Amino acid sequence: GAVVSQHPSWVICKSGTSVKIECRSLDFQATTMFWYRQFPKQSLMLMATSNEGSKATYEQGVEKDKFLINHASLTLSTLTVTSAHPEDSSFYICSARGDSSPLHFGNGTRLTVT
Amino acid sequence: AQRVTQPEKLLSVFKGAPVELKCNYSYSGSPELFWYVQYSRQRLQLLLRHISRESIKGFTADLNKGETSFHLKKPFAQEEDSAMYYCALSEGHTGRRALTFGSGTRLQVQP
Numbered sequence: 001g002a003v004v005s006q007h008p009s010w011v012i013c014k015s016g017t018s019v020k021i022e023c024r025s026l027d028f029q030a031t032t033m034f035w036y037r038q039f040p041k042q043s044l045m046l047m048a049t050s051n052e053g054s055k056a057t058y059e060q061g062v063e064k065d066k067f068l069i070n071h072a073s074l075t076l077s078t079l080t081v082t083s084a085h086p087e088d089s090s091f092y093i094c095s096a097r098g099d100s101s102p103l104h105f106g107n108g109t110r111l112t113v114t
Numbered sequence: 115a116q117r118v119t120q121p122e123k124l125l126s127v128f129k130g131a132p133v134e135l136k137c138n139y140s141y142s143g144s145p146e147l148f149w150y151v152q153y154s155r156q157r158l159q160l161l162l163r164h165i166s167r168e169s170i171k172g173f174t175a176d177l178n179k180g181e182t183s184f185h186l187k188k189p190f191a192q193e194e195d196s197a198m199y200y201c202a203l204s205e206g207h208t209g210r211r212a213l214t215f216g217s218g219t220r221l222q223v224q225p
Contacts, residue, residue: 034212041123043200043217044158093158095213103213105158 003027004096006106013084013113021079021109023094029074030096035067038091038108050077084113116141118203120216127191128224135186135219137175137201146204147177147184148213153197161186161199171195191223 003026013019023033032051036044048064050056050071058064066088068080077096081088093108117140127133139145149161162170164177164184175186184201201216 032211044215046212046214049212102160107157
């Protein structure tokens with residue numbers, strides 16, 4: 001079946017550096033991708049929605065200049081956490097759907113900022 | 115704005131006992147409701163959706179619009195059902211079609 005691949009699975013970075021997370025749809029064209037963040041013992045919170053070829057739509061309270069989302073192709077979206085700080089440490093999950101395919105989730109990326 | 119509430123963080127039952135995971139929602143339109151499951155060290159995966167009205171792995175869920183609920187039920191729990199369960203809502207065929215998740219319920223089925 002359809003699979004969404006997310007990379008890396010986990011990353012540790014120093015405060016002030018930037019981290020890029022990739023989300024790929026492996027056997028379908030992902031016209032829409034969603035980025036979620038999950039803090040420990042909390043639910044998944046939608047950060048932004050990205051449609052291929054257009055700017056991402058961010059949820060209220062999510063800084064677009066800090067969380068850069070690029071969805072340049074139908075199989076790849078990236079989330080870059082710029083100038084990361086310890087409070088950005090979280091579990092980031094992408095999901096993707098095509099025009100006629102259901103929603104599929106990536107395995108998530110655990111980001112730890114030291 | 116839409117909201118999904120799962121009142122129980124943890125539900126612990128013995129094998130063979132009935133299970134009901136509660137989910138209530140608030141949304142002014144006609145939502146689509148889903149249950150997702152996350153087994154240990156695995157990704158989120160769809161368990162069932164209300165429009166399908168199907169039973170998956172013995173689980174069923176009925177949308178009750180009057181009570182705005184979408185509780186997940188299984189008559190006889192199995193140990194392999196132990197997982198994290200999330201109720202989620204989508205704005206249906208209009209809007210962004212992103213999912214709003216509840217806070218999740220961890221189901222522990224003891225032998």
